[in-house]
Amino acid sequence: MRKLKKILLFGILLYSIILFILYLFQEKILFQPEELPQDYTFQFDHTFNELFLEAEDGVCLNAIHFTNPNPKGIILYFHGNRGSLKRWGSIASFFAKKQYDVVVMDYRSYGKSGGEVSEKNLYNDAQLFYNYILKCYTEDQITIYGRSIGTGIAVKLTSDNQPCNLILETPYYDIKDIVESWLPHFPTNMLLRYKIPSGKFIQEVACNITIYHGTNDGVVPYKSGEKLFKSILIPNKRMITIEEGSHNDLIEFDEYLNTIDAVLKNE
Numbered sequence: 001m002r003k004l005k006k007i008l009l010f011g012i013l014l015y016s017i018i019l020f021i022l023y024l025f026q027e028k029i030l031f032q033p034e035e036l037p038q039d040y041t042f043q044f045d046h047t048f049n050e051l052f053l054e055a056e057d058g059v060c061l062n063a064i065h066f067t068n069p070n071p072k073g074i075i076l077y078f079h080g081n082r083g084s085l086k087r088w089g090s091i092a093s094f095f096a097k098k099q100y101d102v103v104v105m106d107y108r109s110y111g112k113s114g115g116e117v118s119e120k121n122l123y124n125d126a127q128l129f130y131n132y133i134l135k136c137y138t139e140d141q142i143t144i145y146g147r148s149i150g151t152g153i154a155v156k157l158t159s160d161n162q163p164c165n166l167i168l169e170t171p172y173y174d175i176k177d178i179v180e181s182w183l184p185h186f187p188t189n190m191l192l193r194y195k196i197p198s199g200k201f202i203q204e205v206a207c208n209i210t211i212y213h214g215t216n217d218g219v220v221p222y223k224s225g226e227k228l229f230k231s232i233l234i235p236n237k238r239m240i241t242i243e244e245g246s247h248n249d250l251i252e253f254d255e256y257l258n259t260i261d262a263v264l265k266n267e
Contacts, residue, residue, distance in 0.1 A: 048067065073142070077147075078145070079147055080148035080149055103129060148170050151170070152171070173225075178219075209232060211237075211239040214245020217247045
Protein backbone atom coordinates (compact mmCIF):
# COMPACT_ATOMS: atom_id res chain seq x y z
CA MET A 1 0.00 0.00 0.00
CA ARG A 2 2.83 2.41 0.88
CA LYS A 3 4.52 1.70 -2.44
CA LEU A 4 1.26 2.35 -4.30
CA LYS A 5 0.88 5.70 -2.51
CA LYS A 6 4.41 6.70 -3.54
CA ILE A 7 3.69 5.81 -7.16
CA LEU A 8 0.44 7.78 -7.02
CA LEU A 9 2.12 10.81 -5.47
CA PHE A 10 4.89 10.66 -8.04
CA GLY A 11 2.31 10.53 -10.83
CA ILE A 12 0.45 13.54 -9.42
CA LEU A 13 3.71 15.45 -9.04
CA LEU A 14 4.79 14.67 -12.59
CA TYR A 15 1.38 15.65 -13.94
CA SER A 16 1.52 18.95 -12.02
CA ILE A 17 5.02 19.71 -13.30
CA ILE A 18 3.94 19.16 -16.90
CA LEU A 19 0.93 21.44 -16.35
CA PHE A 20 3.19 24.12 -14.88
CA ILE A 21 5.69 23.88 -17.73
CA LEU A 22 2.97 23.96 -20.38
CA TYR A 23 1.32 27.03 -18.87
CA LEU A 24 4.49 28.96 -18.10
CA PHE A 25 6.54 28.11 -21.18
CA GLN A 26 3.90 27.57 -23.88
CA GLU A 27 5.07 30.68 -25.76
CA LYS A 28 8.62 29.34 -25.91
CA ILE A 29 7.31 25.98 -27.10
CA LEU A 30 5.07 27.44 -29.80
CA PHE A 31 7.46 30.18 -30.97
CA GLN A 32 11.16 29.54 -31.37
CA PRO A 33 12.63 32.65 -32.99
CA GLU A 34 16.16 33.20 -34.20
CA GLU A 35 17.31 36.75 -33.55
CA LEU A 36 19.48 38.51 -36.12
CA PRO A 37 21.60 41.64 -35.70
CA GLN A 38 20.18 44.70 -37.44
CA ASP A 39 23.23 44.89 -39.70
CA TYR A 40 22.88 41.28 -40.86
CA THR A 41 23.06 41.03 -44.66
CA PHE A 42 20.68 38.59 -46.32
CA GLN A 43 21.94 36.61 -49.29
CA PHE A 44 19.51 34.81 -51.60
CA ASP A 45 19.90 33.58 -55.14
CA HIS A 46 16.99 35.67 -56.44
CA THR A 47 16.36 39.39 -56.76
CA PHE A 48 14.90 40.85 -53.57
CA ASN A 49 14.42 43.97 -51.51
CA GLU A 50 14.59 44.08 -47.74
CA LEU A 51 11.86 46.15 -46.15
CA PHE A 52 10.72 47.36 -42.76
CA LEU A 53 7.12 48.26 -41.90
CA GLU A 54 6.06 50.06 -38.75
CA ALA A 55 3.05 48.73 -36.88
CA GLU A 56 0.53 51.02 -35.19
CA ASP A 57 2.27 50.59 -31.84
CA GLY A 58 5.61 51.67 -33.35
CA VAL A 59 7.19 48.22 -33.56
CA CYS A 60 9.34 47.74 -36.67
CA LEU A 61 8.82 44.53 -38.65
CA ASN A 62 11.27 43.08 -41.14
CA ALA A 63 10.45 41.31 -44.41
CA ILE A 64 11.90 40.18 -47.72
CA HIS A 65 10.20 41.09 -51.01
CA PHE A 66 11.30 38.90 -53.92
CA THR A 67 10.59 40.49 -57.29
CA ASN A 68 10.38 39.48 -60.96
CA PRO A 69 10.22 41.59 -64.15
CA ASN A 70 6.79 40.21 -65.18
CA PRO A 71 5.35 38.41 -62.16
CA LYS A 72 2.51 35.91 -62.48
CA GLY A 73 1.14 37.25 -59.21
CA ILE A 74 2.14 37.91 -55.61
CA ILE A 75 2.42 35.41 -52.74
CA LEU A 76 2.21 36.60 -49.14
CA TYR A 77 4.00 33.83 -47.24
CA PHE A 78 3.65 33.13 -43.50
CA HIS A 79 6.40 30.87 -42.22
CA GLY A 80 6.73 28.28 -39.48
CA ASN A 81 7.52 28.72 -35.80
CA ARG A 82 11.28 28.24 -35.86
CA GLY A 83 14.14 30.32 -37.23
CA SER A 84 14.08 33.63 -39.12
CA LEU A 85 14.14 35.05 -42.63
CA LYS A 86 17.69 33.80 -42.87
CA ARG A 87 16.15 30.36 -43.36
CA TRP A 88 12.63 31.15 -44.54
CA GLY A 89 13.74 33.56 -47.22
CA SER A 90 15.54 30.72 -48.97
CA ILE A 91 12.45 28.50 -48.67
CA ALA A 92 10.12 31.19 -50.01
CA SER A 93 12.45 31.92 -52.95
CA PHE A 94 11.20 28.60 -54.40
CA PHE A 95 8.09 30.49 -55.48
CA ALA A 96 10.02 33.51 -56.71
CA LYS A 97 11.87 31.22 -59.11
CA LYS A 98 8.47 30.26 -60.51
CA GLN A 99 8.03 33.93 -61.49
CA TYR A 100 5.85 34.98 -58.57
CA ASP A 101 6.69 37.99 -56.47
CA VAL A 102 6.86 36.94 -52.82
CA VAL A 103 6.67 38.83 -49.54
CA VAL A 104 7.70 36.90 -46.44
CA MET A 105 7.81 38.62 -43.05
CA ASP A 106 9.41 37.80 -39.73
CA TYR A 107 7.00 37.78 -36.80
CA ARG A 108 7.71 39.92 -33.76
CA SER A 109 10.92 38.92 -31.95
CA TYR A 110 12.06 36.92 -35.03
CA GLY A 111 15.13 37.98 -36.99
CA LYS A 112 15.31 41.79 -37.12
CA SER A 113 11.67 42.32 -36.13
CA GLY A 114 11.08 43.98 -32.78
CA GLY A 115 8.35 43.61 -30.20
CA GLU A 116 6.82 40.56 -28.58
CA VAL A 117 4.62 37.85 -30.05
CA SER A 118 0.93 37.72 -29.15
CA GLU A 119 -2.05 36.24 -30.99
CA LYS A 120 -3.52 39.70 -31.59
CA ASN A 121 -0.21 41.04 -32.90
CA LEU A 122 0.15 38.11 -35.31
CA TYR A 123 -3.19 38.95 -36.91
CA ASN A 124 -2.66 42.72 -36.96
CA ASP A 125 0.84 42.45 -38.41
CA ALA A 126 -0.37 40.11 -41.13
CA GLN A 127 -2.96 42.71 -42.16
CA LEU A 128 -0.24 45.37 -42.18
CA PHE A 129 1.70 43.42 -44.81
CA TYR A 130 -1.46 42.65 -46.78
CA ASN A 131 -2.15 46.38 -46.94
CA TYR A 132 1.42 46.91 -48.10
CA ILE A 133 1.09 44.58 -51.08
CA LEU A 134 -2.29 46.11 -51.99
CA LYS A 135 -0.39 49.26 -52.95
CA CYS A 136 1.14 47.44 -55.92
CA TYR A 137 -1.11 44.44 -56.57
CA THR A 138 -4.85 43.83 -56.88
CA GLU A 139 -6.55 41.17 -54.76
CA ASP A 140 -7.11 38.92 -57.77
CA GLN A 141 -3.30 38.67 -58.01
CA ILE A 142 -2.79 37.71 -54.36
CA THR A 143 -2.15 34.20 -53.04
CA ILE A 144 -1.82 33.75 -49.29
CA TYR A 145 0.43 30.85 -48.33
CA GLY A 146 0.79 29.55 -44.79
CA ARG A 147 3.10 26.91 -43.42
CA SER A 148 2.78 25.19 -40.04
CA ILE A 149 2.10 27.86 -37.35
CA GLY A 150 1.73 30.35 -40.20
CA THR A 151 -1.31 28.53 -41.59
CA GLY A 152 -3.55 29.86 -38.82
CA ILE A 153 -2.38 33.41 -39.52
CA ALA A 154 -2.94 32.87 -43.24
CA VAL A 155 -6.50 31.60 -42.68
CA LYS A 156 -7.39 34.53 -40.41
CA LEU A 157 -6.02 37.05 -42.90
CA THR A 158 -7.86 35.43 -45.79
CA SER A 159 -11.11 35.45 -43.81
CA ASP A 160 -10.80 39.23 -43.43
CA ASN A 161 -9.92 39.95 -47.08
CA GLN A 162 -10.61 38.76 -50.62
CA PRO A 163 -7.43 37.26 -52.12
CA CYS A 164 -7.83 34.83 -55.00
CA ASN A 165 -6.10 31.82 -53.46
CA LEU A 166 -5.22 30.25 -50.10
CA ILE A 167 -2.60 27.49 -49.79
CA LEU A 168 -1.94 25.76 -46.47
CA GLU A 169 1.03 23.47 -45.88
CA THR A 170 0.77 21.24 -42.77
CA PRO A 171 -2.16 23.16 -41.21
CA TYR A 172 -4.04 22.52 -37.97
CA TYR A 173 -7.64 22.86 -36.84
CA ASP A 174 -6.55 24.92 -33.83
CA ILE A 175 -3.65 25.04 -31.36
CA LYS A 176 -5.58 22.92 -28.87
CA ASP A 177 -5.79 20.16 -31.47
CA ILE A 178 -1.99 20.07 -31.78
CA VAL A 179 -1.24 20.19 -28.05
CA GLU A 180 -3.77 17.45 -27.30
CA SER A 181 -1.96 15.20 -29.78
CA TRP A 182 1.25 15.79 -27.83
CA LEU A 183 -0.28 15.66 -24.35
CA PRO A 184 -3.55 13.72 -24.26
CA HIS A 185 -5.58 13.80 -21.02
CA PHE A 186 -4.42 17.32 -20.09
CA PRO A 187 -6.83 20.27 -19.58
CA THR A 188 -5.53 22.22 -22.58
CA ASN A 189 -8.54 24.58 -22.72
CA MET A 190 -7.65 25.91 -19.28
CA LEU A 191 -3.94 26.23 -20.02
CA LEU A 192 -3.57 27.59 -23.53
CA ARG A 193 -3.31 31.33 -24.02
CA TYR A 194 -2.98 30.89 -27.80
CA LYS A 195 -6.04 29.56 -29.62
CA ILE A 196 -5.54 30.37 -33.36
CA PRO A 197 -8.85 28.71 -34.31
CA SER A 198 -8.29 28.02 -38.00
CA GLY A 199 -11.40 25.86 -38.09
CA LYS A 200 -13.50 28.87 -37.08
CA PHE A 201 -11.77 31.39 -39.36
CA ILE A 202 -11.89 29.18 -42.44
CA GLN A 203 -15.69 29.32 -42.45
CA GLU A 204 -15.39 32.94 -43.63
CA VAL A 205 -13.00 32.15 -46.50
CA ALA A 206 -14.53 32.38 -49.98
CA CYS A 207 -11.56 31.81 -52.30
CA ASN A 208 -9.99 28.55 -53.48
CA ILE A 209 -8.40 26.58 -50.64
CA THR A 210 -5.68 23.94 -51.04
CA ILE A 211 -4.21 21.90 -48.19
CA TYR A 212 -0.97 19.92 -48.37
CA HIS A 213 -0.33 17.47 -45.55
CA GLY A 214 1.90 14.45 -45.00
CA THR A 215 0.67 11.28 -43.34
CA ASN A 216 3.83 10.98 -41.21
CA ASP A 217 3.76 14.50 -39.79
CA GLY A 218 4.98 14.23 -36.22
CA VAL A 219 4.48 17.91 -35.36
CA VAL A 220 1.03 18.74 -36.72
CA PRO A 221 -0.88 15.46 -37.03
CA TYR A 222 -2.36 14.64 -40.41
CA LYS A 223 -5.75 14.14 -38.75
CA SER A 224 -5.73 17.80 -37.62
CA GLY A 225 -5.25 18.99 -41.20
CA GLU A 226 -7.91 16.54 -42.32
CA LYS A 227 -10.29 17.85 -39.66
CA LEU A 228 -9.72 21.38 -40.93
CA PHE A 229 -10.39 20.29 -44.51
CA LYS A 230 -13.63 18.52 -43.58
CA SER A 231 -14.85 21.65 -41.79
CA ILE A 232 -14.70 23.73 -45.00
CA LEU A 233 -18.20 24.19 -46.36
CA ILE A 234 -17.43 25.74 -49.75
CA PRO A 235 -16.91 23.41 -52.74
CA ASN A 236 -13.73 25.03 -54.09
CA LYS A 237 -11.40 23.11 -51.79
CA ARG A 238 -8.90 20.28 -52.19
CA MET A 239 -6.58 18.34 -49.92
CA ILE A 240 -3.44 16.84 -51.37
CA THR A 241 -2.27 14.00 -49.16
CA ILE A 242 1.41 13.14 -49.33
CA GLU A 243 1.94 9.57 -48.24
CA GLU A 244 4.91 9.22 -45.85
CA GLY A 245 5.48 12.97 -45.96
CA SER A 246 6.53 14.50 -42.64
CA HIS A 247 6.47 18.09 -41.39
CA ASN A 248 9.38 19.66 -43.26
CA ASP A 249 9.90 17.60 -46.40
CA LEU A 250 6.74 17.89 -48.52
CA ILE A 251 8.60 19.82 -51.21
CA GLU A 252 10.71 16.71 -51.87
CA PHE A 253 7.70 14.65 -52.99
CA ASP A 254 6.31 14.34 -56.49
CA GLU A 255 2.77 14.90 -55.16
CA TYR A 256 3.82 18.42 -54.21
CA LEU A 257 6.09 19.25 -57.13
CA ASN A 258 3.65 17.93 -59.72
CA THR A 259 0.69 19.91 -58.40
CA ILE A 260 1.99 23.19 -57.00
CA ASP A 261 2.11 25.02 -60.36
CA ALA A 262 -1.57 24.30 -61.06
CA VAL A 263 -2.50 25.20 -57.48
CA LEU A 264 -0.73 28.55 -57.77
CA LYS A 265 -2.57 29.23 -61.04
CA ASN A 266 -5.89 28.43 -59.34
CA GLU A 267 -6.55 25.58 -61.78
